[in-house]
Amino acid sequence: MSAETRKKTATLKDIAVATGFSINTISRALRDKDDISAATREKIKRVAREMNHATNMLASSLRLGYTNTIAVILGDVSNPHFAIMMKEIEEYARKFGYITFLVNTNEDAEAEFQAIQAAQNKHVDGIILCPTQVDGRNIAYLRETGTPFVLIGRHFPEVETDFVVCNDRLGGYQAVSYLIAMGHRDILMLNGPTFISSARERFEGYRQALKEHGIPFRSRLVKEVPATADGCELVLQEALAQREKSPEHGFTAIFAFSDMIAWTAWTCLEKRGLTIGRDYSLIGFDHIQSRLAIPYQLSTISSYKSHMSTTAVDLLLKRIKGEYSENKFGQVFIDTALVEGETVAHRK
Amino acid sequence: MSAETRKKTATLKDIAVATGFSINTISRALRDKDDISAATREKIKRVAREMNHATNMLASSLRLGYTNTIAVILGDVSNPHFAIMMKEIEEYARKFGYITFLVNTNEDAEAEFQAIQAAQNKHVDGIILCPTQVDGRNIAYLRETGTPFVLIGRHFPEVETDFVVCNDRLGGYQAVSYLIAMGHRDILMLNGPTFISSARERFEGYRQALKEHGIPFRSRLVKEVPATADGCELVLQEALAQREKSPEHGFTAIFAFSDMIAWTAWTCLEKRGLTIGRDYSLIGFDHIQSRLAIPYQLSTISSYKSHMSTTAVDLLLKRIKGEYSENKFGQVFIDTALVEGETVAHRK
Numbered sequence: 001m002s003a004e005t006r007k008k009t010a011t012l013k014d015i016a017v018a019t020g021f022s023i024n025t026i027s028r029a030l031r032d033k034d035d036i037s038a039a040t041r042e043k044i045k046r047v048a049r050e051m052n053h054a055t056n057m058l059a060s061s062l063r064l065g066y067t068n069t070i071a072v073i074l075g076d077v078s079n080p081h082f083a084i085m086m087k088e089i090e091e092y093a094r095k096f097g098y099i100t101f102l103v104n105t106n107e108d109a110e111a112e113f114q115a116i117q118a119a120q121n122k123h124v125d126g127i128i129l130c131p132t133q134v135d136g137r138n139i140a141y142l143r144e145t146g147t148p149f150v151l152i153g154r155h156f157p158e159v160e161t162d163f164v165v166c167n168d169r170l171g172g173y174q175a176v177s178y179l180i181a182m183g184h185r186d187i188l189m190l191n192g193p194t195f196i197s198s199a200r201e202r203f204e205g206y207r208q209a210l211k212e213h214g215i216p217f218r219s220r221l222v223k224e225v226p227a228t229a230d231g232c233e234l235v236l237q238e239a240l241a242q243r244e245k246s247p248e249h250g251f252t253a254i255f256a257f258s259d260m261i262a263w264t265a266w267t268c269l270e271k272r273g274l275t276i277g278r279d280y281s282l283i284g285f286d287h288i289q290s291r292l293a294i295p296y297q298l299s300t301i302s303s304y305k306s307h308m309s310t311t312a313v314d315l316l317l318k319r320i321k322g323e324y325s326e327n328k329f330g331q332v333f334i335d336t337a338l339v340e341g342e343t344v345a346h347r348k
Numbered sequence: 349m350s351a352e353t354r355k356k357t358a359t360l361k362d363i364a365v366a367t368g369f370s371i372n373t374i375s376r377a378l379r380d381k382d383d384i385s386a387a388t389r390e391k392i393k394r395v396a397r398e399m400n401h402a403t404n405m406l407a408s409s410l411r412l413g414y415t416n417t418i419a420v421i422l423g424d425v426s427n428p429h430f431a432i433m434m435k436e437i438e439e440y441a442r443k444f445g446y447i448t449f450l451v452n453t454n455e456d457a458e459a460e461f462q463a464i465q466a467a468q469n470k471h472v473d474g475i476i477l478c479p480t481q482v483d484g485r486n487i488a489y490l491r492e493t494g495t496p497f498v499l500i501g502r503h504f505p506e507v508e509t510d511f512v513v514c515n516d517r518l519g520g521y522q523a524v525s526y527l528i529a530m531g532h533r534d535i536l537m538l539n540g541p542t543f544i545s546s547a548r549e550r551f552e553g554y555r556q557a558l559k560e561h562g563i564p565f566r567s568r569l570v571k572e573v574p575a576t577a578d579g580c581e582l583v584l585q586e587a588l589a590q591r592e593k594s595p596e597h598g599f600t601a602i603f604a605f606s607d608m609i610a611w612t613a614w615t616c617l618e619k620r621g622l623t624i625g626r627d628y629s630l631i632g633f634d635h636i637q638s639r640l641a642i643p644y645q646l647s648t649i650s651s652y653k654s655h656m657s658t659t660a661v662d663l664l665l666k667r668i669k670g671e672y673s674e675n676k677f678g679q680v681f682i683d684t685a686l687v688e689g690e691t692v693a694h695r696k
Contacts, residue, residue: 011461012465012489013485022492023489023492023493024492024493027465027468027489027492027493028493031468031469067469069466069470071449076435077425077431077434077435077438077450078428078431078432078434078435078639078640080426080428080431080640083425083426083428083431084426086425086426086450086452087424087425087426087452087454090425090451090452090454091454094459099451099462099463099466100451100452101419101449101450101451101466101470102425102434102449102450102451102452103438103447103448103449103450104434104435104438104448104450106435106438106439110359111442113359114447115447117360117375118417118447118449120375120379121379121415122417122449122470122471123470137361141360141371141375144371144372144375145372145375145376229641260641263640263641263642263643264641266641266643267641267642267643268641269643270643271643276643291426292426292428292611293577293608293611293612293614293615293616294611294615294642295611295614295615295617295618295619295624295644296643296644
């Protein structure tokens, strides 16, 4: 039921006025508190249903066993990429009468497990999850317990689930091909941990672009940084130190796994008196500036967050409503696009 | 019970190994599913309690009526200020065994009401709320229904509640005094809506600083922008157009209600070929760069997000545990501090 077609909803106050009970009594009756008599509860629920009570949750819950709530579980809400996706999901799910609860896992598998259990204990109708991917146990648990869920941004090649991801391999390929077209051959990749599918696939794109242009792959130019970007400065410092010691570690451009990592690298290089665009070229991934105003434009890859978010909700609602059979999955890859900013210059 | 003193917690798998039941059975028993016999459920719960099961939620819930979950309800998670606070709250609450659920309201009072009800329906132990403040109805409802709650970042001068805010009046005063010390007298304030306490109090600080320096207050130099920063560009455009038409509308510096609005203004001015620090000075509020890497430093006011977040959790836990009486409230004001960046220059 979309917001457009839904009747004007009633608040607790409206129901209080209509029944003559206090808001407190209405609220307690709708939550089935024992201190309200069964007859009163029944009466209030009936009126609430007739008036199409705002949240729809309890009425729906009583009728169908649904709570009209979903959970979003993801690794780092302080990364604008995820925060913007949460907002998009929340706004879009609301159109269908769903309220969205977010749990932040700090990219920690145990916290993720607790978040999944907490969401189940809260009887959400389904979960949108950006999995930590440290191992497959939490996904196995989710499948075993039967909670409808959709993965967003990351997927398990070896496990069948519903998911929506961007075409990470293409994105990595586009980023590195662009750097090569601008004359760069020595490209440092600040990648995420490769147990994460998007890190693996962006790296594949990196290798593919090098290969197509006859540039030999050098593993020492690929460094791993946690997805939360913690410790990014140390990793970059190390790469810069290696570069000073031996020229074969040199690089003129950086491809970062995420805009968060790219901005951290940019900040770190500027602090050392190095200028992005002059001393180094830099390209990120996520295009957080599509929704976050910063006057300096980071060159990046757009993963179409908005499309990804609404697709995740669409897939989850289909799964909740049983529109997919147990062995049929909704799996969507969204093609990425290059966004030219100010941080990639021709190699001198 | 803090993380430090808590025993090593057991996972569902540990309980499965200890009891010989499958993870699925353990999970269903802990969630009181009917398809598991009462005897089995009782046995599994006992073992889980003995092993101090990870989430603690169900054991606690069975013993004390608590769910060890809290909700954070706020206006705009895509604003890094709020996203960082959510992360801080989540991490700190986890140390006390609580899982935090976030609901985003898009600064909409009806969405906020639905979020409060949804959190109550989920039986959270308490709510940390950054209220929309469009009116007092949602707070009245919260008080009436007896759910423990703490306000963060905004408070109602006319309603007694627990809250933690920064000293917004001081912050506004510090920002504008700094601009005046740098020679500016014509200062545009891009304020939030004045039904929000922090917008009102930052504005009071603005007026106080002008007054102390003998600068007459001109209401046409104060413009309102939604807290989500939507439409900020239009408001700024209007101010620039007025400035061109008549010199008495002129301004050389901008004090923005939030870093989000400041960054939006910065981006908008750069787009028009104007340079911050040369053509205009700019100061924001929130210091989002304390946790978000951007190489260009916005001059701003720190509201000590981290301290604010942990204080909110401390106050809420006290309220949940009944350490405050009904008529005693925890009310904390945190003093702000000036953070000098690169965006304020001496007036030429």
